Amino acid sequence: MATGRTHRPATRSRGIPEATVARLPLYLRALTALSERSVPTVSSEELAAAAGVNSAKLRKDFSYLGSYGTRGVGYDVEYLVYQISRELGLTQDWPVVIVGIGNLGAALANYGGFASRGFRVAALIDADPALTGKAVAGIPVQHTDDLEKIIQDNGVSIGVIATPAGAAQQVCDRLVAAGVTSILNFAPTVLNVPDGVDVRKVDLSIELQILAFHEQRKAGEEAAADAGLPAAAAAAVRKQSADQGPDGDVPAVMPA
Template identity: 95%
Template sequence: MATGRTHRPATRSRGIPEATVARLPLYLRALTALSERSVPTVSSEELAAAAGVNSAKLRKDFSYLGSYGTRGVGYDVEYLVYQISRELGLTQDWPVVIVGIGNLGAALANYGGFASRGFRVAALIDADPAMAGKPVAGIPVQHSDDLEKIIQDNGVSIGVIATPAGAAQQVCDRLVAAGVTSILNFAPTVLSVPEGVDVRKVDLSIELQILAFHEQRKAGEEAAASDGGVPAAAARSDSADQGPDGDMPAVMPA
């Protein structure tokens, strides 16, 4: 089976917008659920509702893949699963290393969704000598002193950082120097990387702050409704709250 280091998906060369790429996993998740229920076809409206987007945006996204469905029939579920999986590079074997095997890193190592989506946890790495050799999710933890050799031996191009914030940049620098070109960062800090290296940041505290914002707004709307008034936020049109691509803009802490 091909590894991530020797084969990379041609998404960018095909000119697919990043916003569309970000939605492809949502479509794939919805389609996989349909496939598991042996649903043969699905309309754009049904699939859009399952993925949480509008049908016009879905049809435009699929047009970048060259898939337009059949009028009166819809989209072939199995073919779309294959098509999106291929576009995302999930028909290949992607070896991944997880650096930082604390509570979060251990939870990620135990996540069963990696293997079913084309990712193989090739190694678990931690700086604590006491962790060396300790099995987590059936994989022995290796010391960070061997990080570069581990990456080279396993042909790793995707790294997951689950270290404390203070150690994340140093780990990132070592991963990049060893040849890793894509990083999923769970550390609560912004990483600096050279051109050609992709970083996706997962910050649970920011997501919770966004939810807190929405809860506060809903509470304000309910209070205004009980007083018989209309809050300013509710008076704005939906388009005023959306970005240029129709998505809710990110809410970042000050």
């Protein structure tokens, strides 16, 4: 991924590995749940179990943020929630626009998870004049013609694209030209963006295909096992799935 690592020899080095950044939201979610149950402290072992990761990995992840734990005791839940929130930039308000208010766009607009953590749906945008003015999730849909003005008036730097594939690149170009520097793409297309713009994609079809691959392999190994072949191999293959690979990236919604 690249998000250039600035060599900062002295001071608290600002080089958090991308893999760690991707897990911080997971830890934060688990910690928030503990916080709601008024649990004061938690060990790396317990928290790791709740987040579905290995405890050594979790400790190393936290070590990039600083020494926020107490040996022999564990981590202070509230303190960690604050530190991770700050590190992720969730202590500030992030206005977000959603472009493309079809089934998916509407589902995203209605999704409660937005508001919960510093994200605010500042506007809904669609190219269909029939939708303009209609409210979705209590927010009026505005027309694509006004995209640039909407971005600028609201100081939006994060855009969500939920349009059909054919429109995605064009919408992306306009978002970027208007000042958006982070894009979450649900359209099944590769987006080209200039340096300095981050894109993450969510792609349902890719996820299903990856599952199909593993599913097929399981079936094949089962057949081999049934045929009386060395069963150890089959067991090894069945072993596990563990982490979402690269792309991990990757989730989303649309056709191949």
